[in-house]
Amino acid sequence: MAGSPLAHTRENGALAGGILADAQTSVSASPPQALGFFTACLRQACVGSAAKGENLAALVRNWQDQRLPGSGQWVRRLLCQQWRSATTGVAAESSRGLPVGGPELLTAGLSDPSRRQLVWWLGICSAWVASLVVIGGVTRLTRSGLSMTEWKFSGERPPMSARDWGLAFDLYRMSPEWERVNRSISLEEFKFIYWVEYMHRMWGRMLGLVFAGPAVYFLSRGMITPLMGRRLGLLFLMGGTQGLVGWWMVRSGLQEPEDPHAVPRVSPYRLAAHLVSAFGIYALLAWTTMTTAAPTPALSSASLALRQGGARLRGWLIPLSCLVGVTATSGAFVAGMDAGHAFNTWPTMNGQWVPDDYFAIDGPRNFFENTAAVQFNHRLLAYTTVVATLLMVVASRRLALTPTARRLATAAAVVAVGQASLGVVTLLTHVPVALGSAHQVGALSLFTVLLGLLHHVRSPELSAAGAMAARYGSPAAAGCVLLGAALVTQMK
Numbered sequence: 001m002a003g004s005p006l007a008h009t010r011e012n013g014a015l016a017g018g019i020l021a022d023a024q025t026s027v028s029a030s031p032p033q034a035l036g037f038f039t040a041c042l043r044q045a046c047v048g049s050a051a052k053g054e055n056l057a058a059l060v061r062n063w064q065d066q067r068l069p070g071s072g073q074w075v076r077r078l079l080c081q082q083w084r085s086a087t088t089g090v091a092a093e094s095s096r097g098l099p100v101g102g103p104e105l106l107t108a109g110l111s112d113p114s115r116r117q118l119v120w121w122l123g124i125c126s127a128w129v130a131s132l133v134v135i136g137g138v139t140r141l142t143r144s145g146l147s148m149t150e151w152k153f154s155g156e157r158p159p160m161s162a163r164d165w166g167l168a169f170d171l172y173r174m175s176p177e178w179e180r181v182n183r184s185i186s187l188e189e190f191k192f193i194y195w196v197e198y199m200h201r202m203w204g205r206m207l208g209l210v211f212a213g214p215a216v217y218f219l220s221r222g223m224i225t226p227l228m229g230r231r232l233g234l235l236f237l238m239g240g241t242q243g244l245v246g247w248w249m250v251r252s253g254l255q256e257p258e259d260p261h262a263v264p265r266v267s268p269y270r271l272a273a274h275l276v277s278a279f280g281i282y283a284l285l286a287w288t289t290m291t292t293a294a295p296t297p298a299l300s301s302a303s304l305a306l307r308q309g310g311a312r313l314r315g316w317l318i319p320l321s322c323l324v325g326v327t328a329t330s331g332a333f334v335a336g337m338d339a340g341h342a343f344n345t346w347p348t349m350n351g352q353w354v355p356d357d358y359f360a361i362d363g364p365r366n367f368f369e370n371t372a373a374v375q376f377n378h379r380l381l382a383y384t385t386v387v388a389t390l391l392m393v394v395a396s397r398r399l400a401l402t403p404t405a406r407r408l409a410t411a412a413a414v415v416a417v418g419q420a421s422l423g424v425v426t427l428l429t430h431v432p433v434a435l436g437s438a439h440q441v442g443a444l445s446l447f448t449v450l451l452g453l454l455h456h457v458r459s460p461e462l463s464a465a466g467a468m469a470a471r472y473g474s475p476a477a478a479g480c481v482l483l484g485a486a487l488v489t490q491m492k
C-alpha cells in the first residue's frame, strides 16, 4: 500500500483520489488487507470532526462517480460491508444499554415494560393531536372560530352567569363577523359557537398537560434518554407555537376586511400555516411513537433482497409523502377560501375542464387567492396523489418486501382512492360539516399509513449511521456521515 491511507484521511479530505488508488492496489493485492483498510477509513471518517466526515462523503462520491473495472466492484462491496459492520457495532452497544444516541436509540437501555409505557403515552398524544385537527376542522366548518374575541396564553374561564354571557356576546357584537354575517344570531346560537371554539382551545391546552405531566414523571423515573428529551422538548415547543399561530390566525378574522362587501374570515395563509404545523407535530409525534415501539429497523436483520426492496420503496415513498403534504396544504387553501362552495360539479368545473378564470389574479397570489385556481389545483394534486399511490403499489409488487410492507402499501392505495372519492362527494354536497370533517380524517389517515410504511422500511444503515454520528461527532459530522451512508445505500 502506498503510504498510510489513514494518514491521508487525517490530513486532507481532498485526498480521496489517493485513497482510491491505495484501495485499488490493496484490493488486488489482498482482500483481507483491504478489509482492514476500509474499517480504518470508515472509523476515521466517522470519529471526530466534520472534516473527517466530509472525507467519507468525498470518498464515497469518488467511488460512485468512477466506473471501476474489476476490483472496483470489490471496493464497493467491501465498503458497504464495512460500513454495515462498523455501524452495527454501535447499534449493538446501544442495545446493551450503553448511553449512546441515535434515531433508534431513543429508548436505549430501557426495559420492555418501560418502553411500552412510553409507547402508550406517545400514542395517546398522537391520537390527541389528530383529534385536535378534526375539532379544528369542525370549528371552522361550523363557523365558530371567531366567536371568542380574546385570547390568553394561560387560558380563559368560560362565561358562567347570564351577565358573563352578556359580556361575551357584547364583545362578539363588536366583531366584523357579527356586523356583516351574523346580525340575526340569538344568544343561544352564540353560546353554541362559543362552546365549540372554547372546546378547541381547551382540548389544545389539555394536550399540553397530557404531554408535559407524564413527561416529568418519566423523567423523574430515568426513562427519558437525552435524545428522547431533546425530541420531547422540540415537540413541546412546536405545541406552544401552534397555540400562538392559532391566535395569530383568529386575529386576522377579527379585523375589518378592506372590501366592504367581503365576508370576514381568517387569512387562508394563516389557516394553511396552522394546518401544516399541526400535520408537522402529528408526523413527528407519530414517528417518535413508532420508533419507541420498534426501535430496531424492521429490515436490520432482513436479507439483502429485502433491504434492496425497502430501499427502492423508499425512493417512492419519500416523494409520495411530500406530495400528500402538498395536496393537504392545497386543501387548506380550499378550506380557507371557502372554495368548496363554488364549482360544485364533477368531473368538470361548471362544465369546463379548466375554468375560464383560472388566471383571474396577476402574479403568484393567483394560486392562493383565486377560488377557481385554488380548487382546480387541489383537484389536480389529488388526482396526481392517487395515481402516484397506485403506481407505487404496482411497482411494489415487483419488489422483495415484507408482508407488512405489502399490506401497508395496499392500505395506502385504498385510503387514497377513498379520500379522493370523499373529496368529490364533499364538494358535490356543498361541504356539510360531517363530510368536511371526514375528508380531514381521510387526509390524516393517508398520511399516517404512508408514515407507517416509511417507518417500516426505514434504512437500517441510516439509523445505525445516525447512532454512530450522534455518538462520535458534531451535528456537522453527523450530517456528513449520514450523507456518506445515504450514498453507500444508493450504491448497493
Ligand code: HEM
Pocket: 137, 141, 275, 324, 327, 328, 329, 330, 331, 332, 334, 335, 336, 338, 339, 340, 346, 378, 379, 382, 383, 385, 386, 416, 419, 420, 421, 422, 423, 424, 426, 427, 431, 436, 437, 439, 440, 442, 443, 446
Ligand atoms: C388524496 C387526495 C386528497 C387529499 C389528501 C385531500 C386533503 C384535503 C385537506 C387536508 C383539506 C383541508 C381540510 C380542512 O382544513 O378542513 C381538504 C379540503 C377540501 N378538499 Fe380535499 N383532499 C383530497 C382530494 C380531494 C378531491 C378529489 C376533492 C374534490 C374534487 C377534494 C375537495 C375538497 C374540498 C371541497 C375541500 C374543502 C373542505 C372544507 O371547506 O372543509 N379533495 N382536502
